Amino acid sequence: MATIYEVSKLAGVSLATVSRVMNNNARVSDKTKQKVLDAMAELGYRPNSIARSLASSRSDSIGILVSELHGPFFGQMMAGIESELRAAGKHVIITTGHSEEDKEKDGIEFLISRNCDAIIAHVEAVSDEYLIELNEGKTPVYLMSRFVEELSEKCISLDNELGGYLATKAIIDNGHQKIAYIAGPQFKADASNRLLGHKRALKESNIEFNEDLFFIGDFKETGGSDGLRYLTKQNEQFTALVCANDEMASGAMKYAREHGFRLPEGLSIIGFDNVIFANYLYPTLTTIDNPVNSMGHMAAKLVLKDVYQKKKLEIERVFEPTLINRHSVANHNN
Amino acid sequence: MATIYEVSKLAGVSLATVSRVMNNNARVSDKTKQKVLDAMAELGYRPNSIARSLASSRSDSIGILVSELHGPFFGQMMAGIESELRAAGKHVIITTGHSEEDKEKDGIEFLISRNCDAIIAHVEAVSDEYLIELNEGKTPVYLMSRFVEELSEKCISLDNELGGYLATKAIIDNGHQKIAYIAGPQFKADASNRLLGHKRALKESNIEFNEDLFFIGDFKETGGSDGLRYLTKQNEQFTALVCANDEMASGAMKYAREHGFRLPEGLSIIGFDNVIFANYLYPTLTTIDNPVNSMGHMAAKLVLKDVYQKKKLEIERVFEPTLINRHSVANHNN
DNA sequence: TTGTATGCGTTATCAT
DNA sequence: ATGATAACGCATACAA
Numbered sequence A, B: 001m002a003t004i005y006e007v008s009k010l011a012g013v014s015l016a017t018v019s020r021v022m023n024n025n026a027r028v029s030d031k032t033k034q035k036v037l038d039a040m041a042e043l044g045y046r047p048n049s050i051a052r053s054l055a056s057s058r059s060d061s062i063g064i065l066v067s068e069l070h071g072p073f074f075g076q077m078m079a080g081i082e083s084e085l086r087a088a089g090k091h092v093i094i095t096t097g098h099s100e101e102d103k104e105k106d107g108i109e110f111l112i113s114r115n116c117d118a119i120i121a122h123v124e125a126v127s128d129e130y131l132i133e134l135n136e137g138k139t140p141v142y143l144m145s146r147f148v149e150e151l152s153e154k155c156i157s158l159d160n161e162l163g164g165y166l167a168t169k170a171i172i173d174n175g176h177q178k179i180a181y182i183a184g185p186q187f188k189a190d191a192s193n194r195l196l197g198h199k200r201a202l203k204e205s206n207i208e209f210n211e212d213l214f215f216i217g218d219f220k221e222t223g224g225s226d227g228l229r230y231l232t233k234q235n236e237q238f239t240a241l242v243c244a245n246d247e248m249a250s251g252a253m254k255y256a257r258e259h260g261f262r263l264p265e266g267l268s269i270i271g272f273d274n275v276i277f278a279n280y281l282y283p284t285l286t287t288i289d290n291p292v293n294s295m296g297h298m299a300a301k302l303v304l305k306d307v308y309q310k311k312k313l314e315i316e317r318v319f320e321p322t323l324i325n326r327h328s329v330a331n332h333n334n
Numbered sequence C: 001t002t003g004t005a006t007g008c009g010t011t012a013t014c015a016t
Numbered sequence D: 001a002t003g004a005t006a007a008c009g010c011a012t013a014c015a016a
Helices: A004-011 A016-023 A030-043 A050-057 A074-089 A103-114 A128-134 A149-154 A160-173 A189-204 A221-233 A247-257 A278-282 A291-306 B004-011 B017-025 B030-043 B051-058 B072-086 B099-112 B128-134 B149-155 B162-175 B189-204 B222-233 B247-259 B276-280 B292-307
Strands: A061-066 A091-096 A118-121 A141-144 A155-158 A179-183 A214-216 A240-243 A268-270 A287-288 A322-323 B062-064 B091-096 B118-121 B141-144 B157-158 B179-183 B214-216 B240-243 B266-271 B287-289 B322-323
Touching: A004 A016, A004 A030, A004 B072, A016 A030, A016 B162, A030 B051, A030 B189, A050 B051, A050 B099, A061 A074, A061 A103, A074 A091, A074 A278, A074 A291, A091 A103, A091 B072, A103 A118, A103 B091, A118 A291, A118 B247, A128 A141, A128 A149, A141 A149, A141 A291, A141 B004, A149 A155, A149 A189, A155 A160, A155 A291, A160 A179, A160 A189, A160 A240, A160 A268, A160 A322, A160 B162, A179 A221, A214 A287, A221 A240, A221 A268, A240 A247, A247 A268, A247 A278, A247 B276, A278 B247, B004 B030, B017 B030, B062 B072, B072 B091, B072 B276, B072 B292, B091 B099, B099 B118, B118 B292, B128 B141, B128 B149, B141 B149, B141 B292, B157 B162, B162 B189, B162 B240, B162 B266, B162 B287, B162 B322, B179 B189, B179 B222, B214 B222, B222 B240, B222 B247, B240 B247, B247 B266, B247 B276
Parallel strands: A061 A091, A061 A118, A091 B091, A118 A141, A141 A155, A179 A214, A179 A240, A240 A268, B062 B091, B062 B118, B118 B141, B141 B157, B179 B214, B179 B240, B240 B266
Antiparallel strands: A287 A322, B287 B322
């Protein structure tokens, strides 16, 4: 690997001049500039971004911390962030937290130690206090799908409570009264806020929340199948099932079909997130759209604006979920 | 951020000694070691991995290049690689190539310039020659889902030809004779090898390959729907459709249902990859298992063995796909 | 406009 | 066992 030194020697100029043409921030005469460019081309020179980063304490790369690398939710989120940043000539360093406090902290420290110019994190296990303290440091941290009052300027979040409300309201509007709910892990803010919205919708229609029609799942398909199995074993009838995300909804649908439910006539199901395959389930899944991809783009724009001084970008910090009507909810009115 | 220098001052030892206890590679007396450890703790010292990397030209991090960040295929692959490496105390730097030659090269050069100890790449657009030349460099490059003869030691691949054969053979074994095929982009080796297997299975059963029952899709859902639309417009009957991946199969299934086909009685469909949602489609999708997650693990093991001298790891370089029988293929025998 | 010199935070090679 | 000191490849303040 050729270094800046070899380039300078071949071009017959100093290190500094080579550095200047690389970054073209200072004025260099066209003639010497061309000499340097030629030398670079001849040597196939590639700047070492590690050295550059050490010297300048910048890196033109943004750290991303997600819970998991697989799954439609994080995939869309990462893709949104990456495409926006890449278009701006920045690179992305991705690592995972697995929803465990230790791993989330470890991931963040890794990203900081790599001199990331900023971090976009989807963290679920670390406390608000930790995040607030973290933001005192030199690496700004932005939060995806999480709202922390003190960090409101750096949060891109979804109104999950509203989403939870919309889901259950859609069910009620279709004439359902006996409604079961499979929630996500309650330490996750997304999950608990969706549940709050669910309860608000019930209350608004004077339907009492029934503990026997409530199950806490794992946000995965198994949560849906385990949940529906549990719910059917209680001695309570229900005509509709609200799932706190689409993966659990798909698990529930599968379990339902295997156990003789007719969908949606025998059991209406609604999901949350509107992941790509919701539209390919049968029946197609009615759900709440979670615009993660757009939120990823927006998080990236926020970083571009704050950290890289792209002043004119318009930022929208709280996204509103919307109902996506498909065919997994039956109308029970009259 | 405290530096090694401040630690050395507080502990009353030299820089070198601090470095030694960090890496505990040289002997340090227990007493001084403890002093250093205490100083580190007191200062909340975190080593700067950039500086460390510059000085040692190692980084304990492995670069991963994937085509896309979203989608079940890459998600599983990344997750497999990451979990294996993380367990070994290594970190992962992920970037994308979007199946475009320029971006793939750019991604690889970024990873090299970040001093990655190795690169695991899923590249589709760059040539074999480029990859061979790349491997002359100091950063070893490992290939996922691609086999290059000269680099066979560094390839983790799937026998796609066999997979393509198995898919079509399964269809034929169920009594089908009129078989349509939706292929993937033929510049992708995966796609062209699957097609080769398809043709071998046809030939083996003396079924002629029919250009009118052939469509090249984009490996996405739209490829499936567009493909089936195209195929139904030709004046050729067919009872079965082989899709070169599950996403196209799901698109085809949806299109089929919307256009009056009964599944699987009216049209049998088989996919490829066995992505997570194949099991949640209706009817559940018969497909060919592509063990990407395992292959990810294996690629990581290969790196651990070659680059980090974990000699005793067992490496399997070519994976065999297997048929997953579900309910999207109807039996037409007698 | 161009060059010199120093520093970024480590590792590693010498000495001692 | 420990300490000086020179790299690592580049950016940048200061000179010229």
